[in-house]
Amino acid sequence: MIELIRVTKRYGNIIANDEVCLKVNKGELMTLLGPSGCGKTTTLRCITGHCSLDQGEIFIEGKDVTILPPNRRKVGMVFQNFALFPHMTVFENIHFPLKIRGIGKKKAGERIYETLNLVQLSGYENHYPRQLSGGQQQRVGLARALVYQPKILLLDEPLSNLDAKFREEMRFEIKELQKRLGITAIYVTHDQEEALALSDKIAIMKDGRIHQVGTPEEIFERPKTFFVATFIGLSNIIEGTVKNTHPLCLDIGSNLILTISYKKEIKIGEKVQVLIRPNDVEFMIDEKEGKDNIFDGTVARTTYLGNKMDYLIDLASRLEIRLQTDLTFRHNIGDRVKVYLPISKCKILS
Numbered sequence: 001m002i003e004l005i006r007v008t009k010r011y012g013n014i015i016a017n018d019e020v021c022l023k024v025n026k027g028e029l030m031t032l033l034g035p036s037g038c039g040k041t042t043t044l045r046c047i048t049g050h051c052s053l054d055q056g057e058i059f060i061e062g063k064d065v066t067i068l069p070p071n072r073r074k075v076g077m078v079f080q081n082f083a084l085f086p087h088m089t090v091f092e093n094i095h096f097p098l099k100i101r102g103i104g105k106k107k108a109g110e111r112i113y114e115t116l117n118l119v120q121l122s123g124y125e126n127h128y129p130r131q132l133s134g135g136q137q138q139r140v141g142l143a144r145a146l147v148y149q150p151k152i153l154l155l156d157e158p159l160s161n162l163d164a165k166f167r168e169e170m171r172f173e174i175k176e177l178q179k180r181l182g183i184t185a186i187y188v189t190h191d192q193e194e195a196l197a198l199s200d201k202i203a204i205m206k207d208g209r210i211h212q213v214g215t216p217e218e219i220f221e222r223p224k225t226f227f228v229a230t231f232i233g234l235s236n237i238i239e240g241t242v243k244n245t246h247p248l249c250l251d252i253g254s255n256l257i258l259t260i261s262y263k264k265e266i267k268i269g270e271k272v273q274v275l276i277r278p279n280d281v282e283f284m285i286d287e288k289e290g291k292d293n294i295f296d297g298t299v300a301r302t303t304y305l306g307n308k309m310d311y312l313i314d315l316a317s318r319l320e321i322r323l324q325t326d327l328t329f330r331h332n333i334g335d336r337v338k339v340y341l342p343i344s345k346c347k348i349l350s
């Protein structure tokens, strides 16, 4: 439905988009996730046509739209700051995109009431934006993008001006609406929880480049790079040197050996980084004979998180492991413990 091929956009010395390649299938919700300034909004602006490319091509429904003006791309856009006209009523705000497309009064009226109903704002048509809550204003923003029935909807951090509880509710509303209308959507956020909850696929961006594209599970469970592993979720990154290849054993310093399950080619002496998530690390209560990856440590920090505990364990000099577990066993700072890093949960990063 949407395809970007090596899209590059420069602002002077800054490369806002650096050979971005992205494919979004029909009916899919793709999230662009990355730190501030990584080029997410620029990608959307290239798709809407508000930004000319230095290189690359953009296709929508198989048609090359690279040089097509914005009003001929049939792409709806929802903004972070709602971008409503303060002197216009809700009705007039939603009417605006139909007016500039020359849609007649009768048809426009029908569409506006239909869309108000869709975003659950029936009865608010004569209100001004200042008379609405943040969530209601964002619904008007959504209605204004949906009213001309675009096949593609781009949403640029649409929930970031709302409070936490309301964000969560709106997240589900947007997803439900997008699926019900069969719209293809690209959603920009720097909130990883929002990205995991909403997306069919996530594209992780950094410095104008896409690092990895995958389902939320793939991105969380099989991050390919150090950046993706540390940007999404909590992580322990352990550095090691290959000591043996069958099975793969890493020297992680202080005479400690970490065993990993790894099927790709790797050489003795190679330096690698291993990811293990804090909730995959376990306290070993009854040590089983001969089990790999059990290390002695000392509890250095404890944090109560309501439904779980977060521990920092000193394993050796300069080697700390973060561990999250339920409240069954409680440890205190200074306790000597044994921690277990299950082989299947240790992943080598490329």
Ligand code: ATP
Pocket (backbone or CB within 6 Å): 011, 014, 015, 016, 034, 035, 036, 037, 038, 039, 040, 041, 042, 043, 190
């Ligand atoms: P945020 O999450 O903070 O909105 P972003 O990932 O959307 O950031 P962009 O807005 O796409 O990032 O910006 C990418 C880079 O391009 C940044 O370094 C930004 O300063 C620069 N940039 C964006 N628009 C312009 C412009 N019109 N003129 C000059 N530089 C720009």
